[in-house]
Amino acid sequence: MKDIKYRFEQFAFYDHDAIKERLEAMALQGWLIEKPGNFIWRYRRIEPKKLHVAVTYFPNASEFDPGPTEGQQMMEQFAKKDGWKIAARWGQMQIFYNEAEEPTPIETDAVTQVETIHRAMRKNMLPTHFILLALCIYQLCFSVVDFIYDSVDFLSAPASLYMVPSWILILIPIIIEICFYFSWYKKAKTIAEERDEFLSIKRNHAGSYILLLLSLLIIIIAFVSSGITFAAMLIWIVVMGVIIFTVNMLKNRMKRKGVSRNLNRFMSIGITFILTLIFIYGVVFIIIRYGTNYGRTPVGTYEHYGTTLKIYDDPLPLEIEDIMDIDGQWSKEARGNETIFVSDMRYNQRSIFIEENEGPDLSYRIIDVKVPFLYDFCKESLLNEYQDEVYDDYIFYNSYFTVDASDWNAGEVYQLRWSDSILNTYLVCWENRIVEIKFYWEPTKEQIAKVAEILGK
Amino acid sequence: MPREKFRTLTEQMFYILLCLKEECYGMDILDKIPAMTGKRVSVGSGTLYNLLEQFLEADMILETKVEGRKRSYILTEKGREMLDKEYARIKAQAQDYRAIFGEEAT
Numbered sequence: 001m002k003d004i005k006y007r008f009e010q011f012a013f014y015d016h017d018a019i020k021e022r023l024e025a026m027a028l029q030g031w032l033i034e035k036p037g038n039f040i041w042r043y044r045r046i047e048p049k050k051l052h053v054a055v056t057y058f059p060n061a062s063e064f065d066p067g068p069t070e071g072q073q074m075m076e077q078f079a080k081k082d083g084w085k086i087a088a089r090w091g092q093m094q095i096f097y098n099e100a101e102e103p104t105p106i107e108t109d110a111v112t113q114v115e116t117i118h119r120a121m122r123k124n125m126l127p128t129h130f131i132l133l134a135l136c137i138y139q140l141c142f143s144v145v146d147f148i149y150d151s152v153d154f155l156s157a158p159a160s161l162y163m164v165p166s167w168i169l170i171l172i173p174i175i176i177e178i179c180f181y182f183s184w185y186k187k188a189k190t191i192a193e194e195r196d197e198f199l200s201i202k203r204n205h206a207g208s209y210i211l212l213l214l215s216l217l218i219i220i221i222a223f224v225s226s227g228i229t230f231a232a233m234l235i236w237i238v239v240m241g242v243i244i245f246t247v248n249m250l251k252n253r254m255k256r257k258g259v260s261r262n263l264n265r266f267m268s269i270g271i272t273f274i275l276t277l278i279f280i281y282g283v284v285f286i287i288i289r290y291g292t293n294y295g296r297t298p299v300g301t302y303e304h305y306g307t308t309l310k311i312y313d314d315p316l317p318l319e320i321e322d323i324m325d326i327d328g329q330w331s332k333e334a335r336g337n338e339t340i341f342v343s344d345m346r347y348n349q350r351s352i353f354i355e356e357n358e359g360p361d362l363s364y365r366i367i368d369v370k371v372p373f374l375y376d377f378c379k380e381s382l383l384n385e386y387q388d389e390v391y392d393d394y395i396f397y398n399s400y401f402t403v404d405a406s407d408w409n410a411g412e413v414y415q416l417r418w419s420d421s422i423l424n425t426y427l428v429c430w431e432n433r434i435v436e437i438k439f440y441w442e443p444t445k446e447q448i449a450k451v452a453e454i455l456g457k
Numbered sequence: 458m459p460r461e462k463f464r465t466l467t468e469q470m471f472y473i474l475l476c477l478k479e480e481c482y483g484m485d486i487l488d489k490i491p492a493m494t495g496k497r498v499s500v501g502s503g504t505l506y507n508l509l510e511q512f513l514e515a516d517m518i519l520e521t522k523v524e525g526r527k528r529s530y531i532l533t534e535k536g537r538e539m540l541d542k543e544y545a546r547i548k549a550q551a552q553d554y555r556a557i558f559g560e561e562a563t
Contacts, residue, residue, distance in 0.1 A: 054503075056503045070526070071506075071510070073526055074483075074506065074526050074528070075502065075503065075506040077484065077526055078483070078484055078487065078502035078503075078505055078506050079502040079503065081484060081487050081502065082487065082501075082502055084502065104499050104501055104502075105501045106501045106502050106503035106504070107501050107503045107504050108469055108499065108500050108501035108504045109467050109469040109470070109500070109501070109504040109508070111467055112467075112469070112504050112507050112508055112511070113503075113504070115507075116503075116507050196467060196468070
C-alpha cells in the first residue's frame with residue numbers, strides 16, 4: 001500500500017476554511033498533509049481518524065526561509081501547549097492538526113484573525129495579482145496601440161489578434177479574485193469589530209478555471225494559426241517546465257543548506273532570469289542562423305555577389321507572364337497571415353540575378369477584409385503607412401493621392417507619390433478587398449485592366 | 458464604523474494585557490486567562506502570539522526576558538492607559554445598563 005499520495009488541489013491562498021475542510025476529510029480517509037504546493041499537494045498515510053485542522057498565517061514568513069523563523073517556532077510552541085501539532089508549512093501558511101475532541105481553537109479573536117490574514121496577503125497573494133493585473137493591462141494597451149498603428153498587420157496576425165481575448169480571459173479571474181478578496185476583507189473586518197465573529201470565506205473557483213482553460217486553448221490556436229508547429233510548441237513547454245523545475249530544485253536545495261531568505265530569493269530570481277534569457281537568445285540565434293521559411297520550401301539557390309539566395313516557386317494568383325509576353329526566370333514567393341477578420345497575403349515575383357535575365361519584378365499585397373466594419377480601418381492603415389514630411393516651407397511627398405478608378409473597375413484607387421516622382425505603386429480598393437501593387441515598370445492600360453480582372457473580386 | 462486599532466479592546470486583548478500587570482511568560486498567559494475568568498474566556502495560541510507582537514509594536518507591552526524561545530513581558534504605561542480606558546468604557550456601559558433595567562440588573 002502506498003504511503004504517499006499526490007493530489008491536484010487548487011485553493012485561494014487565504015481560503016483557510018476550504019483548506020481545513022479538505023484536510024479534515026482527507027484525515028478521515030487516512031491521509032495527512034505533508035507538503036502543500038501551488039497545484040500538487042503531498043499527503044502521507046496515517047490511521048484514518050477525526051482530526052481538527054487549523055490553517056493559520058504568519059505574515060513575516062517567506063517561501064525562501066531555510067526553516068521556520070524564531071517567531072514561527074514560538075507560535076508553534078504556544079500551539080503545542082493546546083495540543084496542536086504542526087503538519088506542514090508553506091511560505092506564510094502553517095497547517096496544524098489536533099486529535100483532541102474539542103481543542104481550544106488557535107484563533108479566538110476575529111479582529112486579530114482578519115488582520116493577520118490581510119497582512120499575509122499583502123505580502124503574498126495581492127502583490128502577485130496586482131503584477132499580473134498590470135501585465136494584462138499593459139499587454140491589452142499594447143494591442144490597442146498595435147491596432148491603431150497598423151490595423152492590417154494586427155488584424156491578420158493570429159499571434160497578435162488572438163492574444164487579445166486570451167489576455168482578457170486571464171484578466172477577468174484576476175479582477176474577480178482581487179474584488180472578491182477586498183469585498184470579503186471589508187465585510188470581515190466590520191463583522192469582526194462589531195460582533196467579534198469571523199466571516200467565512202466561500203470561494204468557488206470553477207468559473208476562473210474555465211476562463212483560464214479557455215485562454216490556454218486560444219493561445220494554442222493562436223500559435224498553431226501562426227504556423228508554429230506542435231513540435232515547436234512542445235519544445236517551448238518542455239523548456240519552460242525545465243526552467244521552473246530547475247529553479248524550484250535549486251531554491252529547495254538552498255533552503256536545505258540553510259541559505260538565508262534574501263540570498264535565496266536573489267539567487268532564485270536571478271537564475272530564473274538568466275535561464276529565460278538563455279532560452280530566448282537561443283531561439284533568436286536559431287532563427288537568425290537558420291532563418292525561417294514561413295513553412296515554405298525553396299526549390300533552389302543561386303549565388304549573387306558572394307551571397308547565396310533562395311529560389312521559390314510558390315503559386316501566385318497573378319504573375320508577370322499573365323500580363324505581358326515575356327520570358328524570364330523568377331523566384332516566386334508567397335507568404336501571409338490570416339485570422340477570422342482579415343487575410344493579408346504578400347506576393348513577390350523577383351528576377352533571378354543571372355546574366356541574360358532581364359525580366360521585371362512585381363510585388364503585391366492582397367488584403368481580404370472578412371468583416372465589413374473593419375474595411376475602413378484597414379484602408380486608412382494602409383494609406384497612413386506613407387506620410388508626407390514637412391520641413392519649414394518644403395514638403396517631401398511620400399503619400400498616396402487619388403487617381404481615376406475606372407481603369408481598375410474599382411471603388412477607389414490611390415497612387416503613390418514620392419518626392420517629385422509618381423511611382424508605379426497603387427492602392428486599389430474593391431468591395432471587400434484592398435490590393436497594394438508595385439509594378440517595376442510603367443504598366444499600360446491593358447495591363448492594368450488584366451490585373452483588375454485577375455485580382456478584383 | 459470600523460474601529461481604530463486598539464481604540465477599544467476585544468475581550469482577548471483586555472485579558473492578555475491584564476495578565477501582564479506582573480511580568481509573565483507569554484506561554485503562561487494561555488493558562489492564566491481561563492483561571493482568571495473561571496474558564497469563561499480562553500485565548501487561542503495564534504491569537505496570543507499575534508496580539509503579543511502587535512502590543513509590542515504599539516509599545517503597550519515590553520519584552521523583559523528572552524530565554525531561548527521563552528519570552529516574558531510586562532505592561533507599559535501606555536498599555537496601562539489603554540486598559541484603564543477600556544475599563545472606564547465597560548463601567549460606563551454597565552452603568553447605562555443599570556440605569557435602564559434598574560433593580561432587574563442586579
